[in-house]
Amino acid sequence: MSTDRAPASIYDREVRAVDGPEQVTPSCEICGAERSRAVLQVEGIDSPIVCCAGCGLGRYRPMLADEEIQSFYPEDYYGEPGTKFRPLLERAVRAVAARHIAFLCGGLPRDAAILDVGCGRGVLLSPLADRGYRVFGVEANERAVQGADPRAQIRIATRLSEAGFEPESFDLIVIWHVLEHMVDPFDAMSACARMLKTGGRLIVAVPNYGSWQARWSGKDWFHLDPPRHLYHFPCSALEKLCEKHGLTVASSHHFSLRQNPFGWIQSALNRFGRRPVGELYTRLHQNPGRPVPLGQRLSAWATLAVLAPFAIALSVVAAWARSGATVHVVAVKR
Numbered sequence: 001m002s003t004d005r006a007p008a009s010i011y012d013r014e015v016r017a018v019d020g021p022e023q024v025t026p027s028c029e030i031c032g033a034e035r036s037r038a039v040l041q042v043e044g045i046d047s048p049i050v051c052c053a054g055c056g057l058g059r060y061r062p063m064l065a066d067e068e069i070q071s072f073y074p075e076d077y078y079g080e081p082g083t084k085f086r087p088l089l090e091r092a093v094r095a096v097a098a099r100h101i102a103f104l105c106g107g108l109p110r111d112a113a114i115l116d117v118g119c120g121r122g123v124l125l126s127p128l129a130d131r132g133y134r135v136f137g138v139e140a141n142e143r144a145v146q147g148a149d150p151r152a153q154i155r156i157a158t159r160l161s162e163a164g165f166e167p168e169s170f171d172l173i174v175i176w177h178v179l180e181h182m183v184d185p186f187d188a189m190s191a192c193a194r195m196l197k198t199g200g201r202l203i204v205a206v207p208n209y210g211s212w213q214a215r216w217s218g219k220d221w222f223h224l225d226p227p228r229h230l231y232h233f234p235c236s237a238l239e240k241l242c243e244k245h246g247l248t249v250a251s252s253h254h255f256s257l258r259q260n261p262f263g264w265i266q267s268a269l270n271r272f273g274r275r276p277v278g279e280l281y282t283r284l285h286q287n288p289g290r291p292v293p294l295g296q297r298l299s300a301w302a303t304l305a306v307l308a309p310f311a312i313a314l315s316v317v318a319a320w321a322r323s324g325a326t327v328h329v330v331a332v333k334r
């Protein structure tokens with residue numbers, strides 16, 4: 001790992017657009033193509049992000065070592081036990097998460113078993129447990145589960161196939177903005193296909209690397225989340241990956257009030273030179289080690305309030321055109 005300068009925070013990595021020549025690479029796990037080209041270079045990371053010539057999947061190539069990836073998640077990444085955001089935002093995040101529940105568990109049997117992959121503090125699992133479901137979680141990092149709901153049976157594993165769950169044991173598996181952080185998302189998808197009961201559902205949410213927002217903002221795209229996102233999935237590539245593992249795509253959803261409008265705002269601020277990159281997010285984010293002055297916090301909320309109507313309108317149009325900045329795909333095991 002080469003570090004020219006230590007970034008001031010984990011949200012402060014410059015990304016450079018590069019225009020690499022098309023090169024022969026090992027065959028893509030999604031589409032089988034053997035050609036890709038370097039498109040982005042993240043500050044402090046040796047491997048470029050390359051884009052598959054077949055399906056458009058973005059990824060570090062070569063993939064980073066586990067120790068380097070671990071260094072992207074410092075102590076304060078997960079916030080205080082049970083909280084990640086400033087209290088007001090945390091309440092909103094939990095309220096939105098609770099609203100998801102009705103969508104997630106629609107049509108499930110009463111005693112359904114649900115697995116949340118990358119469950120963190122159990123924001124998703126608590127309201128599911130309230131409804132009487134049996135809830136399970138997997139998390140790569142022990143620190144991330146501190147303060148999690150004790151009703152959730154959580155296992156710690158870096159690769160999903162190593163978590164030790166039995167085949168055909170779940171009615172629903174949720175991978176909510178986690179697949180792109182995984183060192184081996186292909187292992188995860190094959191493990192999901194194995195662990196789901198026949199007719200069981202997988203719901204996967206990712207940033208959409210093929211979206212208008214991603215293409216318009218390029219290296220400044222908020223949802224690139226450098227350096228932590230190891231893969232960048234176009235929605236079509238994710239759908240193809242599901243099908244490849246025996247999961248029939250039932251629907252793909254392109255609107256997220258929680259993710260997409262904010263992505264437009266922060267990407268635009270990044271693109272038009274407001275530095276440091278990701279500044280707005282940082283100012284809204286709970287970080288006990290680096291308190292944000294009141295004036296900066298107020299200006300962050302004011303910026304959000306002024307730009308939100310435009311960003312929401314753009315997100316609605318993008319969703320209508322099936323080009324949402326983040327997407328979630330529902331797939332059923334055949």
Ligand SMILES: [Zn+2]
Nearest residue numbers: 028031052055
């Ligand atoms: Zn591909």
